[in-house]
Amino acid sequence: MIVSVYCAMLTFTVPLSGVAMWFCASVVMIAVTLIQPACFRATGITLENARDYLWWHTLISSVTGVTWGLGSVFLTNVDDVLSVFTTSMMVLGITLGGVSPQSAYRRSYVGLATFVMLPYGFYILLTAPWPVSATGAGVLLGYAFFMSSSARVELATRDAIAVRQNKSLLEQLRVQRDEFQKVSDDKTRFLAATSHDLAQPLHAQGFFLAALKDKLTEPAQFELLAKIEDSWRGLGNLLDGLVDVSRLDAGAIVADQRTLDLGLFAGRIAGEFTAVADEKGVDLIIDCGSVFAQTDPILFARIIRNLLSNAIKFTDPGGRVEVSVNAQPEMIEVRISDTGCGIPLDKQDLVFDEYVQLGNRERNREKGLGLGLSIVRRLASLLKIDLSLVSSLGEGTDFRLGVPVANLVQCGEVGREEQRRDRVLVASDLCILIVDDEDAIRSGMTTLLSSWGCQVLSAGSGEDAIGLLTHDQATPDVLLIDRRLGGTETGMDVVERVRDELNEDIPVVLMTGDIAAAPEDFAIPGLKLLHKPVEPSMVQSLLAEIAERKTYANRDAF
Incomplete structure (x- = not known):
């Protein structure tokens, strides 16, 4: 439609044969532009063929630009103001019309605009008499403006695509979150x-x-x-x-934080394992000084029992398990170490996951389900206890617990309470x-x-x-x-x-x-x-x- 309008305008200043030639060339390029997407319609544009599609699109846009640019030069009579005005409108119209649809992939638009505007602009600037030559300078300034505009359109298009992609990702994440929550709720109900x-x-x-x-x-x-x-x-x-x-x-489970003599308490818990250690032939050493800490005694006892049970289980007869409690400047350090088989460095994070048992491939029920250290990690987080692990394969394992220090004002009353419980x-x-x-x-x-x-x-x-x-x-x-x-x-x-x-x-x-x-x-x-x-x-x-x-x-x- 636009090509027909321009051809009608050109018949006033250019021989009909020249207009017909340019019209045919333009129609051919329009047909090629329409055929190219149809060639990819069967398979669609995928990650595998996107590069080929864009390469052909850029080539066709550049050839279209050459057709319009050289055609404008060929059809322009620099001594005729109406001819220059008509071809200038053609050049600016085709370039301006391509800003929005082609700037999404800017390389195609640059190919089109460059081959349309630069040859024509320099031709008018260098060959047309003054002041008609000023039209060429205007075309070149328009080229610079269109390049800037196309850059902004490309950024806006990419941002819009990113927003749509983010919305899609967020929706996928929401669906997955709901599915995971449903599975978790089903597990809890079960x-x-x-x-x-x-x-x-x-x-x-x-x-x-x-x-x-x-x-x-x-x-x-x-x-x-x-x-x-x-x-x-x-x-x-x-x-x-x-x-x-x-x-x-x-x-x-909600923590009931109390002030207690952690050394006395941990020593009493460790003492429960004396018979088990003796039966296995493991030397259990308890070195727990009197220090006061702030924690939940029931939940903390579960941590100590789980760690001690593991330490004795994975220590061979003749080995040693040691429990110690010592005051540090900002915390109470509880250490449970053994001379057992140790944990490889690449497995030390894995042992805190559910159902992980490094030494129980046969899934012997007597060795538990592999939940002990998973529970220890969760309880430590709940009690705000710093949990760390130092271990080397064949050299034993050392678990360290950093327990918050107690308010010393309450220690006297706590000591009397501990004595009563004994x-x-x-x-x-x-x-x-x-x-x-x-x-x-x-x-x-x-x-x-x-x-x-x-x-x-x-x-x-x-x-x-x-x-x-x-x-x-x-x-x-x-x-x-x-x-x-x-x-x-x-x-x-x-x-x-x-x-x-x-x-x-x-x-x-x-x-x-x-x-x-x-x-x-x-x-x-x-x-x-x-x-x-x-x-x-x-x-x-x-x-x-x-x-x-x-x-x-x-x-x-x-």
Whole structure:
């Protein structure tokens, strides 16, 4: 269309044969320009053929520029102002029209504009009489302006493409994030749904095993029971590992920061492994000075136990494991080192990942699931403990924990509390109300608690519990209650009913197999939350503390 308009204008100043020749050449180049994209339509423009496509596009644009540029020179009569005006409009029009569509790939536009404007501009500037020659200078200035404009259009186009690509990437990331979140939520729901059912039989077995121990008399029987307990404890540890990782990732575990004598505390935890180390023939050295730190004792104990367990496991008989606690200027340093097999440098980050066990290719269940160090890393992050690892293959491993220093104002009171905890506590002469809808758990707990000298009341629901209390005219010292009961009733419902019935805030031990349950979800006075399967020794320790407080309260009454 535009070529036809220019040809009509040129017929006033140029012979018709010359106009026809230029018209045919221009139509041919327009046809070539349209054919070139069609040649790539079958396969589309891909990363593999994009370079070829752009090369041909640049070549065709340059040849088109030569056609228009030389045609303009050939068709211009420099002595005729109308001829110069017409061809100048042709040159400026074709160049200006190509700024927007061709500047996205600027090399093509430069080829077009250069071969159209420069030959024509210099031809008019050098051959036309003044002041017509000034038109040539104007064309050259226009060329400079169009080059600048095309550069800006190219940048704007690239920015727009980048924005679209970023939006696409962000949308892909959002979709992937939602998919990952759904997988994580599904995993959490699966563990929440199954952990309770898995924990229930293990929970009951623990109480039955503890009660059975008091019935045995023969050494062979004790040896057999010890093996059964090891197997039970191993299954419990596997379940605990899975649950702990899930709860830590879900943020369900909240640190209860306290001031404690870290040396005394770590030494006591390390002492638990003396028998294990002796049995394996490993020399366990404990060098823990009295230093005060700020941390969660329960979570910190889990870190120490996991690291010590690994150290002894991977140290050969005759080797050495050392636990030390020392004060540093800005922190308390806890070191757990061994002379075991060591960890290769390229595997030292890998050992903190889930389910990684460098020395357990056969996946021996007795060696765990490979979650211990993963839990250590998560707990250290939660407690704001600096965790570092120094190890060489064949030269042992050294784990270092940087624990925040405590406020010294609280150290005196903490020391007295530690001394009180060191006394042997006895859980006896307590009246305990058990509420659990599982018959096996009630039976096992009743047998064990009775063997400890406790008076036990057992009920399967809140209604049964209230009936027992009314019938026996008893006031329990402790409530041992399962969080999830039959129907719609919950353990918290029973706690509220019993406390209202007796008009007293009786201490509560709430047991649950729900991995998402956290202590802060049950912020009522005198409640302790335990996750199943619960070690009988933990229950005994809690009951002993309650018994001691009861003794002190009776003394104060006198």
